[in-house]
Amino acid sequence: MISIALRNLFGEKTRFVISIGGVAFSVMLILTIVSLFRGWQIRSTQYIRDIDTDIYVTQNGSSDITSSASIIPIEIKSQIENIDGVTEVNRFIGRPLQFQIKDRDVNAYLVGYDTKKKIAGPTKIIKGKAEPGKDEIVLDKVLMTTNKLAINEYIEIFDRPFKIVGIAEGANMFVFQFSFINQEEAKEIFKMDSLATFLLVKTQKDKIQSVIDEVNKIDGLEAMDKAEFVERNKRILNEVFIPIISVLVIISILVGTAVIGLTIYTATVEKAREFGVLKALGASNMQIYRIIFEQSLVSGVIGYIVGVAATYFFLWLIPIYVPVFVTVTLLEDLAWVFGVSILMSVISSYTPVRRIVRIDPALVFNSTR
Amino acid sequence: MEFTHPEVLKIEKLSKVYGVGNIEVRAVDHVDLIASGGEIILIMGPSGSGKTTLITIAGALLKPTSGSVYIDGQNIVTLPERERIWLRRNKIGFVFQAFNLLSNLTTSENVFIPLGLSGINRSLARKKVDGLLEEFDLGNRASFTPEKLSGGEKQRVSIARALVNDPKLILADEPTANLDSQRGREVMRLLRSVAKNMGKTVIIVSHDQRLMEIADRVLWMEDGRIKAFENLEADPNCGASVEVRSSTPKLDYRGKKYFFCSKDCKSEYVQKNKIPASYF
Ligand SMILES: Nc1ncnc2c1ncn2[C@@H]1O[C@H](COP(=O)(O)OP(=O)(O)OP(=O)(O)O)[C@@H](O)[C@H]1O
Ligand SMILES: [Mg+2]
Numbered sequence: 084m085i086s087i088a089l090r091n092l093f094g095e096k097t098r099f100v101i102s103i104g105g106v107a108f109s110v111m112l113i114l115t116i117v118s119l120f121r122g123w124q125i126r127s128t129q130y131i132r133d134i135d136t137d138i139y140v141t142q143n144g145s146s147d148i149t150s151s152a153s154i155i156p157i158e159i160k161s162q163i164e165n166i167d168g169v170t171e172v173n174r175f176i177g178r179p180l181q182f183q184i185k186d187r188d189v190n191a192y193l194v195g196y197d198t199k200k201k202i203a204g205p206t207k208i209i210k211g212k213a214e215p216g217k218d219e220i221v222l223d224k225v226l227m228t229t230n231k232l233a234i235n236e237y238i239e240i241f242d243r244p245f246k247i248v249g250i251a252e253g254a255n256m257f258v259f260q261f262s263f264i265n266q267e268e269a270k271e272i273f274k275m276d277s278l279a280t281f282l283l284v285k286t287q288k289d290k291i292q293s294v295i296d297e298v299n300k301i302d303g304l305e306a307m308d309k310a311e312f313v314e315r316n317k318r319i320l321n322e323v324f325i326p327i328i329s330v331l332v333i334i335s336i337l338v339g340t341a342v343i344g345l346t347i348y349t350a351t352v353e354k355a356r357e358f359g360v361l362k363a364l365g366a367s368n369m370q371i372y373r374i375i376f377e378q379s380l381v382s383g384v385i386g387y388i389v390g391v392a393a394t395y396f397f398l399w400l401i402p403i404y405v406p407v408f409v410t411v412t413l414l415e416d417l418a419w420v421f422g423v424s425i426l427m428s429v430i431s432s433y434t435p436v437r438r439i440v441r442i443d444p445a446l447v448f449n450s451t452r
Numbered sequence: 453m454e455f456t457h458p459e460v461l462k463i464e465k466l467s468k469v470y471g472v473g474n475i476e477v478r479a480v481d482h483v484d485l486i487a488s489g490g491e492i493i494l495i496m497g498p499s500g501s502g503k504t505t506l507i508t509i510a511g512a513l514l515k516p517t518s519g520s521v522y523i524d525g526q527n528i529v530t531l532p533e534r535e536r537i538w539l540r541r542n543k544i545g546f547v548f549q550a551f552n553l554l555s556n557l558t559t560s561e562n563v564f565i566p567l568g569l570s571g572i573n574r575s576l577a578r579k580k581v582d583g584l585l586e587e588f589d590l591g592n593r594a595s596f597t598p599e600k601l602s603g604g605e606k607q608r609v610s611i612a613r614a615l616v617n618d619p620k621l622i623l624a625d626e627p628t629a630n631l632d633s634q635r636g637r638e639v640m641r642l643l644r645s646v647a648k649n650m651g652k653t654v655i656i657v658s659h660d661q662r663l664m665e666i667a668d669r670v671l672w673m674e675d676g677r678i679k680a681f682e683n684l685e686a687d688p689n690c691g692a693s694v695e696v697r698s699s700t701p702k703l704d705y706r707g708k709k710y711f712f713c714s715k716d717c718k719s720e721y722v723q724k725n726k727i728p729a730s731y732f
Contacts, residue, residue, distance in 0.1 A: 087554065094556035360552045363513055364613075365541020366569050367534070445513045447552055448504045448625050 087361075088377035091350060098346050099382070105342020106386020106424055107393055109335040113423065114394040116331050117416050119401075120324060122409035127320060128313045130261055133206045136173070136283035137291050139312040140298055143305045146315045148192070149179055149259075155279045159301065163282060166297045168290025173202045175281040176269045179259060182240045184230045190259035191226065193240070195269025202283060205263055210234055211249030215265050221249035223260035228406050240264075241272050336423055343386070344431030347379050351435035355442055362444035371439055376432045383428030387421055459522065460620045460653040461487040461510060466519035467676075468505050479505040480516065481676030489620065492647045492654045494663050497673030498693075503657040506673070507623045510655065511544050512536040524620055541569055545614025545652075547643075549626035551606040553598040559609050560585060560594040566617040584612045588642070604635030611642055615650070622646060624656045628663065640666050685711040689721040705731050 092099050131139075131148065139146070140163065145153035157174065164172050176195035181188055196204050198214040205213050205221055211234050215221050220240075222232065227250050237244045245264065270276050284306070286294045291308055298306035307315070351358070358371055398410045468480040479502040487493050495503050508514040510521055512528050520527050523543055528536060546552075553562045560581050567577040585591050588608045598606055607627060614622055627643065628636035644666040647654045656663055664670050672679045672693060684693045694700055694711045701718045703710040705727055712718040722732065 087557065090554075090556040090561070356552070357554050360554065361565070361569075362537075363511070363540060363546055363552075364566050364569065365537050365539075367537050370569060445508050447513075447546070447548060447550075448508055449550070 086377065088374045089381065091354060091374075092378055092381055095350060098350055102343045102346035102382040103386045103389055105346070106339050106383055106427060107390035108342075109339030109427070110387050110390025110420055110424060111394045111397060112335040112338075113332050113420050114391065114412065114416065115397055115401075115410075116328055116335075117420070118394070118398055118410040118412045119408055120328055121413055121416065122411040123324075124317055124320060125411050126409045128316055130206055131316060132309065132313055134175075134203050134283060134309075135285070136202075136309060137286050138284040138295055138298070138306050138308055140282040140284055140304055140306045143303050146305065146307065146312060147319050148177070148316055149319065153280050154275075155282060155304065157277050157279055159304065160279070160282060162301065163284060163298060166294055168286045168294050169284055170287060171285040173197065173200060173283040173285075174266075174279040175203055175283050176266055176273065176275055176278075177203075177280050178273060180240070182238075184226070184232065184238050187230065189226060189230065191223075191262045192259050193269070194261055194263045195266035195273070195275075196221075196263040197266045205249070205251035205261070207252045209250050209252045211247075213249055213251075213263075215245075215248055215263055217265060217268055218243065218245055219248045219265070220245035221251050221263040222247055223262060224250050224252045225406055226260045226262065243272070332423075336427060339386075339424070340427045340431050343379055343382050343427060344434060347375065347382070347431055348435045348438070350378070351375060351438055355438070356446065358439055359442045359444050359446050362442065363447045368440060372432075372436050375435050375439065376429075379428040379432040379435075380425070383424045387424040390424075391417065391420075458488050459486050460489050460491075460524060461485070461655065462520075462522040463506075463510065464520045464522075466506070466509065466521060467517050468502070468509060468514070469517045478676050480509065483519070483676070483678050485671070485678060487621075487653045487655060489653055490647055490651045492644065492656065492666055492668045494667035494670045495655065495657045495673050495678070496659065496661075496664075496670060499659075501673045502676040503673050504625055505676075507625055507655060507657050510621075511546060511623045512539050541566055542617055543619050543621060545611075545617070545619040545622045547607070547611055547614050547622060547624035547627045549629045551598070551603075551610045551630070553606055553609060553613075555598055558595045558597055559590055559601065559605075562598070562609055563612045563616050565613060570617060580616055581612075584616060588612050602635070603631050604638050607631060607635070607639050608642060611639070611646065615646065615652070620653060622652050622654045624654065624658075626658050626660070627656060628658065628660045633662075636660065636662065685709075687711065687713045687717055689717040689724075692717075703727070703732055 140155065142153040142155055160172050160174065163169060174197065177192060179190065180193045181190050183189065194203060196215065209224060211221070213221065220238065226232070232238070232247060234247055234250065236247050238247065251261065251263065284294060295306045295308065298304055361371060398412065401408050401410060463483055463485040466480055466483045467478065470477040470479055483506060495506070497503055505514070509516045516529060520529050523539065528539055531539065554565070563581045563584060564577060567580065585594055588611070590605065590608055590612065593601060593605055601609065624643065628639055631639060640663060643654055643656065646652050656667070672684050674693065679695060685696055687694050688710050690713060692713045694713050696711055701712040701715050703712070703718060703722070710721070712721065
């Protein structure tokens, strides 16, 4: 059958463009928000995923790195070393910290990097060196660009000058970036000589679970494998951001639905007489619904394709202008946003369909026009 | 059900009342009508006499207040809506004053609509559409949208569309009203050939006197009632159609009979034409 729906859609170019634009805009909005969220979720846990360890040991209930609450007495280190299957235990020192660069407040997570054993260092160095010596610091790229810093410049933390010796990338937690000083110096300025933030435990391949069980027996400690630790840190981020993202996504869906709904509705009202003619010629209500539905569906699908294309372009632009944003577009997100576009089509054809039901085919005998 | 009924359309005691109480309008009032295959019936009558209402009911687009309409022996009044839809699609072809072509579809697509609604095999449908367009001299207009067609062409397309599903009954409301005299004549010839060469029953409702040339029977409709046209005469004074009855005011003048709608009209006519008193 020739598609009356397509003819009607392409017959009214302006309206077609508006309706495609509406869907595309909301698809772009949703995908951009979700991609930003995904990127941020993945990149913000990149650093802890890259640390060479099998198990993270934290103070009970303090597995969230954004809070500085985890404090473990260093004596426990040797106790864990004696557990069967443990091959190595390392000390991790780090805490979130606010300091000033050029009179501006900066939030960073300052890591005391164990440069001798090379544990918990920067994920990737793009300039300079990875291992800070005394009074030296490695800063994240985002901190460098947003504060217009250059290598070999000095910044002040706890009234001490630190010389920037390296630029790191990929350790970006969106609200704060990782920076690295030497662990010896960190012990001193954080007053953590006999303390650790976390203990990083490496084990024989098949002993991870048994070691975790053993460590958990020690009072005040909690041990978990890397995947669990990453998951917990993600969850904390999700709790804050998912409600905000949901609201934005719902608004986008409403906007998209309203735009296709309105254009399809006006198109239907304008073509009411023609739908009456179809009814007179023996079209069933079902056949007419199909025309309207096809019209919104095609708008939805084309709008989706245009929206995805626009999103990719937009996401390609973002890091050029706002380096703090990282984006990741997952296939599963493309899939559910496609589902959302279809849903918008279905919802938006509801009102026009209701209108069509009321059209009296007897009106075709009116001589108007 | 391929049983062919000689009476393609039979209307019995059909009435349609719009509104109630003070605003009640008896648009169709006890109408009886029988039309057989190949017959062209023209229904004429003044504006508001109920012509459109009558064929809207006959076309299964409106339910009457009382009475029956049989198409091919089947009473369509009592049919459920689903079957009325089927009937419109397969047994009835409509031709409208306003053509009612779908503006975004081409000529051949417009003709194709009823076939598409029936879900007929594509290549068969194509053959049918192309054949009809050729027959109606529209072959070179097949890919035009309605805005590029003349009024006469539009009406030919709409007649082709009415015929494409091979219905028994064609209902036409003022098919020539939007056309100039030459195009009107083309459409008339076409409607005649639809009845005479294709054996369709054609009911035409119109003000257009020219259509009398092609009609097998002409009926007069007034105040919702149908009268045979032979029993009607025009009042020479006011122009109204007058049913010729014994009680009708009339005048014999120089071998010719005149009929009047009222005594007033008669006396006015007599005065105007200075007809001597001896004639009445
Ligand atoms: N939907 C309606 N509701 C109420 N009254 C109606 C309706 N349709 C028609 N009528 C009335 O019924 C009467 C017959 O109307 P109809 O349209 O059948 O006349 P017609 O003979 O086709 O007139 P015309 O030659 O002007 O087309 C008129 O008085 C009209 O006002
Ligand atoms: Mg009428």
